[in-house]
Each structure stands twice: as structure tokens, then as C-alpha cells.
Amino acid sequence: MNLVVRNLSVATADGEKILDDVSYRVDSGEILALVGESGSGKTTAGLAALGHFRTGLINTGGTVTTDTDILALTETARRALRGKTVSYIPQDPALSLNPGIRIGKQIREVLENHGFEAENRVKEVLDEVGLPSDPAYQRRYPHQLSGGQQQRVGVAMAFACRPSVVVLDEPTTGLDVMTQSLVLRTIRQLTKDHGAAALYITHDLAVVAEIADRVAVMYRGSIVESGETTKVLRTPEHPYTRELVAAVPSLAGDSEACASAKDAVLAVQNISVSYGDTQVLRGIDLTVRAGECVMLLGESGSGKTTLSHCISGLARYGGSITLAGTELAPSTKGRTKQHLRDLQYVFQSPFSSLNPRKTIAQSIEVPLLRLTDMSRTQRRERVAEMLDRVRLSTAAAHRLPDQLSGGQRQRAAIARALVTTPRVLVCDEVTSALDVSVQATILDLLGELRQELGMAMLFVTHNIALARQVADRVAVLRGGEIVEIGDVGRILDDPQHDYTKALLANTPSL
Numbered sequence: 391m392n393l394v395v396r397n398l399s400v401a402t403a404d405g406e407k408i409l410d411d412v413s414y415r416v417d418s419g420e421i422l423a424l425v426g427e428s429g430s431g432k433t434t435a436g437l438a439a440l441g442h443f444r445t446g447l448i449n450t451g452g453t454v455t456t457d458t459d460i461l462a463l464t465e466t467a468r469r470a471l472r473g474k475t476v477s478y479i480p481q482d483p484a485l486s487l488n489p490g491i492r493i494g495k496q497i498r499e500v501l502e503n504h505g506f507e508a509e510n511r512v513k514e515v516l517d518e519v520g521l522p523s524d525p526a527y528q529r530r531y532p533h534q535l536s537g538g539q540q541q542r543v544g545v546a547m548a549f550a551c552r553p554s555v556v557v558l559d560e561p562t563t564g565l566d567v568m569t570q571s572l573v574l575r576t577i578r579q580l581t582k583d584h585g586a587a588a589l590y591i592t593h594d595l596a597v598v599a600e601i602a603d604r605v606a607v608m609y610r611g612s613i614v615e616s617g618e619t620t621k622v623l624r625t626p627e628h629p630y631t632r633e634l635v636a637a638v639p640s641l642a643g644d645s646e647a648c649a650s651a652k653d654a655v656l657a658v659q660n661i662s663v664s665y666g667d668t669q670v671l672r673g674i675d676l677t678v679r680a681g682e683c684v685m686l687l688g689e690s691g692s693g694k695t696t697l698s699h700c701i702s703g704l705a706r707y708g709g710s711i712t713l714a715g716t717e718l719a720p721s722t723k724g725r726t727k728q729h730l731r732d733l734q735y736v737f738q739s740p741f742s743s744l745n746p747r748k749t750i751a752q753s754i755e756v757p758l759l760r761l762t763d764m765s766r767t768q769r770r771e772r773v774a775e776m777l778d779r780v781r782l783s784t785a786a787a788h789r790l791p792d793q794l795s796g797g798q799r800q801r802a803a804i805a806r807a808l809v810t811t812p813r814v815l816v817c818d819e820v821t822s823a824l825d826v827s828v829q830a831t832i833l834d835l836l837g838e839l840r841q842e843l844g845m846a847m848l849f850v851t852h853n854i855a856l857a858r859q860v861a862d863r864v865a866v867l868r869g870g871e872i873v874e875i876g877d878v879g880r881i882l883d884d885p886q887h888d889y890t891k892a893l894l895a896n897t898p899s900l
Contacts, residue, residue, distance in 0.1 A: 391456050391475075391554035392417050393439060393587040398452035400434055400443060400611075408434050408447060410611045416555075416587040421578065423590045423598040423619070425634065426608035427825040428797025432591045433481070435608065436557045439589060440476050441468040446793065456555055456587075474504040477553035479544050481560040481796045482739050486544045487532040493543050494528025497550055504551050515546040518580065520572045537738055537819070538565045538690025538852070545573060552584045559591045560796065566689035566852030567896045574601050574898075593797070593825030595638050596855065596898040599623055607631045637826040639855045655680045655846045656701070656733075656814045661709040663696055663870075670696050671707070672870045676848075678814065681840050683847040685857055685878070687893065688867035694850045695738065697867070698816045701848065702735040713814065731761045734812040738819040740799035743806055744791045750802045751777070751787040757810050776805040779835055781828065797824045804832060811843060818850045833860050854897050857882055866890050 393416040400409040409431045416422040424432050434447065441460040443449055454460045456475060460468060472478070480486050488496060494512055501508040516523035519542040532540055545561055558577065562570040578601055581588045590602060598605055598619060606616040607628065615628040626632045654677035663671040671693045678684045688694050699705035703722035711718045713733055719725050734757075737743045744753045751773050758769045777787050780801040791799050804820055817836070821829040833856070839845050849860055857864055857878050864882075865875040866889065874887040885891045 391585070391587060393555045393589065394453075394455045395435070395439065396453050396455075398435065398438055398454065399450045400431075400438065400447050401450050403446055403448060408611055409438070412452070412608075412611070412613055414606050414613060414616065416589055418554075418585040418587055419582050420603045421581055421588040421590050421601055423592060423602035423605045424608060425592055425595065425598060425605060425825075427593065427634075427827050428795045428801075430608040430825075431611040432608055433559055433795060436559055436589055436591045437478070439555065439557050440472055440478055441465075444792075473500055473553070474551045475553055476555040476557070477548040477551070479548045479556070479558045479561045482741060486547060487540060489532050492529050492531055493535070494525075497543070497547050500547050500550050506551055511550060515550050516543075518549070519543075519546045519576055520569070521546070536691040537695065538569050541565055542569070542573060545576070549580050549584075553586060555587045555589070556581070557589045557591070560593070561590075562592075562594075562597060566692075567854060567893055567898070569690050570597070570852070571896045571898075577601065593829070594898075595623060595634060595826060600898045607634070634826055637830045639826070639830075639859050654678060655714050656848070657712045658697070658701065659710045659712075661697065661700055661707050661711070663693075663700065663705065663707050670870050671700070674709075674867075674870075674872060676865060676872065676875075678846040678848055680813070680844040680846055682863070683836075683840060683849055683861045685854075685861035685864045686848055686850045686867060687852070687854055687857075687864055689852060689893075692867045693870040694852075694867055695818055698735065698818050698848065698850050702733065702816055704735070727761045731757070731810040732813040733816070734807040734810060734814070735816045736804050736807045736818060736820045738822065740796075740803040741791065743803045744799060746791055749788050749790060750782065750794070753791075754802065754806045754809055757806065761810060772809060773805075776809050779808075780805045781831055797828055800824055801828070801832065808839065812845065813843075814846045814848070815839075816848045816850070819852070820849075821856065822851075822853070830859075836860070854882075854893055855899070866893070 396413050398409055398412040401407050412435055414422060424435060426432050439454055449461060497512045497515060498508040501511055513523040521539060521542050548556055562573055565573060592598060602619045604617065605619050605622040606613050609630045615622060615631045623635060626635055656678040658674055658676040661671055661674040674697060686694050696705060700707040701711055703725055706720060713729060718729060754773045754776060755769050758764050758772060782798060782801055786794060786798060807815060821832055824832060836847060840847060861878045863876060864878050865872050868889045874890050881890065885894060
């Protein structure tokens with residue numbers, strides 16, 4: 391079954407155009423990548439394929455057709471199609487998983503609601519996305535999985551009923567390169583095997599090069615260029631497409647060492663963490679100097695986020711963590727206001743740091759309100775400055791998080807962490823939701839702050855392609871242990887550990 395979108399237009403209630411006369415077609419068994427920067431309309435176009443429009447948006451024209459015009463159906467009829475005929479994988483896996491229901495039951499409910507045999511299919515779809523399918527694993531809750539594992543459960547749920555149309559909104563955003571490679575192969579295989587029409591929404595052109603048959607480039611609500619993947623990426627015609635391609639980070643190239651000779655501002659010593667009988671971190675030692683960026687690299691489940699939570703006082707641990715020579719209390723409750731100002735954290739999911747009931751400006755102001763003696767005027771000036779530095783408009787500042795795109799929410803979360811001008815910034819997959827041009831801007835901003843303020847940064851990621859652009863040193867984490875650490879050039883050009891070599895071999899590129 392094909393997906394055909396003709397002359398689709400969407401606007402806000404006050405008439406601002408979000409999509410303007412968008413048309414595209416995805417054939418059975420084909421993957422069309424819809425690319426563009428945050429706010430370009432990608433997700434709005436993808437949700438429209440399910441007949442859904444976010445609060446405050448109005449469909450002002452056009453058709454979305456599978457075997458019927460989805461936009462012409464009643465809302466009840468549309469709901470009956472979703473999950474069975476058309477399926478959706480959101481950018482944030484937390485949006486598709488109920489935190490209070492075990493993952494096996496969640497997949498089973500999707501199947502049973504649409505009249506499918508559930509028991510064997512649950513096991514089958516977990517196997518398809520590379521997750522354990524035994525009863526013990528099916529009894530886990532979402533919070534007991536890593537971000538990458540949650541994302542794979544979301545993929546399994548979307549493909550469970552073998553839908554004819556699948557809309558994938560950044561489905562590999564939170565995955566390490568090896569898990570990403572597995573999921574991309576799975577998506578491509580399932581798309582071909584079941585003749586699904588797949589609309590793959592992404593900002594990652596390297597992933598596009600690996601998975602998509604064709605590409606449609608969106609800019610300010612319109613498709614400005616489309617064609618076969620190889621042609622669009624190798625010989626882009628539109629200036630905006632050329633800009634996107636030029637902004638893609640590369641593993642190749644010269645790296646500049648800028649390690650500081652100063653003493654470590656952050657020192658992690660012998661950090662160990664266990665959950666029951668499972669040891670997650672095993673005696674981790676790590677230092678970050680003032681003005682230095684250390685990239686903490688590893689696949690999903692390696693312990694990256696657990697270590698960053700320990701550093702930030704969000705997880706219990708054994709060992710010691712010192713900030714500028716002073717040992718920190720294990721929990722944020724025991725840390726001083728100065729320590730809390732000096733060590734800030736940017737979460738992988740912006741929903742974890744933005745209050746859904748506060749405007750973006752109000753959320754960014756909270757650390758200043760709680761941790762400083764700034765006046766109201768000073769706080770507002772500081773908030774406005776940070777919004778400008780992360781390229782968020784005044785209009786965005788007065789919106790709620792659910793009224794922004796995923797990339798805009800991520801930029802707001804970064805602004806919130808930077809607003810206290812910390813000495814150490816822990817970044818947990820902070821660019822995973824950003825398109826390449828905005829990603830480059832954010833990385834440039836972080837680099838400027840490191841130079842201007844001597845800010846140390848621990849950059850937690852699965853994306854080794856960013857290493858030369860962002861890091862001075864790389865620490866490779868596997869199974870709760872650092873298996874290799876060194877200057878970025880040495881790690882990329884002459885990796886010693888087999889695991890590091892495997893990460894590099896599995897990293898997609900143009």
C-alpha cells in the first residue's frame with residue numbers, strides 16, 4: 391500500500407503557515423527520508439500522515455491517502471487505523487511507553503487491540519529489534535531499560551501489527567552506533583519484507599545515506615528539493631540542502647589538541663554502582679580539566695548515563711567525586727548552592743528538565759531563582775541572553791514545551807543548564823534531537839563557553855562522529871568499565887581496543 395500526500399497545508403489558529411502545499415509519495419517497500427532543521431515542519435508532516443494535528447494547529451487543505459483519504463475520516467475511524475494500518479514511532483521513546491506497565495504487556499495490548507495473536511508475536515518483535523525476548527525481560531518496566539532499549543521497544547510496538555504505513559520520527563536518536571546499525575537494518579528489512587511505506591523523519595544525513603531510497607528536504611514548511619538519496623546528498627541543488635550536507639560532522643580530518651595544563655576541575659575516583667546483583671559501573675576513574683571536553687563514548691547500556699547521574703548527584707554510588715578539589719556530597723540534597731551552580735546537567739530527554747506547565751522562559755529562570763541572588767530584572771536579562779545564544783526566539787520563550795519541536799525543546803534544556811554559568815557541564819546526548827545545522831551551532835556555542843569561561847565539559851554520547859568537533863579526549867565505556875582513553879586524534883586514528891574499532895566501523899557517514 392502506498393502513501394500519497396498532496397497539497398497538504400497546516401496553519402496555527404491565528405493563521406501562521408506551518409506547512410505550505412506539501413506533496414510527496416512513498417511507495418510500498420520504500421523508505422522516504424524527510425529531512426530539515428528543527429521547526430521546518432517535518433514532525434507536523436509526519437503526524438498528518440496519521441491524520442493527527444497537534445493542539446493549536448489546523449489542517450487548511452490537502453489530502454493524505456493510503457487506500458482511503460485519512461483526513462476525510464472521522465476521528466474514531468482514524469483511531470482504528472492507527473497501530474494497524476498506519477503506525478508511528480515518536481522522537482522520544484518515553485512518549486510511546488507507559489511507565490506503569492511492563493513492556494511485554496504493552497506490546498501485547500497493541501496486538502490484542504487490533505485482533506492479532508499476541509503471545510508468539512511479542513517474542514518475535516523483541517527478537518527483531520535485538521532485545522531479549524524471555525519472560526523475565528518482558529516483565530521489566532520502561533525505567534529499568536536504557537534509553538536505547540526503550541527506543542527499540544518503541545520500534546517493536548510500531549511494527550507489531552505489520553502496518554502498511556510507518557512514520558518514524560527520529561527513531562535512532564538515542565541509540566549508540568552499533569545498536570543504531572541494528573535498528574536501521576531491522577527497519578529496512580521489515581519495510582521490504584512486509585511491503586510497508588516508511589516515512590523516516592530525521593536530521594541525520596549520515597543515517598539517510600544508509601537507509602533511505604529517496605529524500606525530501608523541508609525548509610520553512612515547504613519541500614525545496616527531493617530525489618534519489620545518492621543524487622540529493624552528492625549533488626544537492628538547493629542552497630539549503632547544500633548547507634545541510636556541509637554541516638555534517640566527519641570522522642576524517644585533522645584534530646587539534648587543546649588540553650589544559652591546569653589541575654582537574656572534576657575528578658571521578660573509583661566509582662562503582664550496583665543494582666541488586668548487577669554491577670553497572672566498575673571502579674571508574676576519570677578527570678576533566680578546566681576548559682577541556684572529555685567525550686564519554688559507549689553503546690546503550692554501557693553505563694554512560696549512570697556515571698553522569700552519579701557526577702550530578704542523581705544516583706547513589708561508591709567512591710568519590712571532587713569539584714575543584716572539594717569532595718561532593720553523593721546526593722544533590724547534600725550539595726551547596728555553589729556546587730549546584732557550578733555543576734549543571736543537560737538530560738538526554740528535554741522533557742526531563744522542562745516543566746510541561748511552565749513556559750520556556752520560566753523554566754530557564756528556575757535555576758537563577760533558586761541558586762542565585764539575582765534581581766528579577768537581572769534574571770530576565772540573563773534568560774533573554776541565553777535564549778538568544780541557543781537560537782530560540784522571543785515567541786518560543788513564551789510557549790509551553792509541547793508547543794515546540796523536539797530540537798527547540800533540546801535547545802531550551804541546554805539554555806537552562808547554561809544559565810548559571812557552570813564550571814562543569816555534563817551533557818547527556820544533548821545534540822541527539824538536533825538537525826545538523828543547529829547541532830553545529832550548539833557545539834560551537836559550547837566550545838565558545840569552554841574558552842571564555844574555562845568551563846569543563848563531560849560530553850556523553852553514542853555518536854563518535856562528533857568527536858573531532860567537540861572533544862579533546864575520548865573515554866570509551868563498555869560494560870561499566872573504561873576500556874580505552876586518550877586524545878581524540880589517537881583514539882580515532884589508532885584505536886587499540888577491539889570495541890573502539892567496532893564503534894568506528896559501525897559509524898555511518900556520507
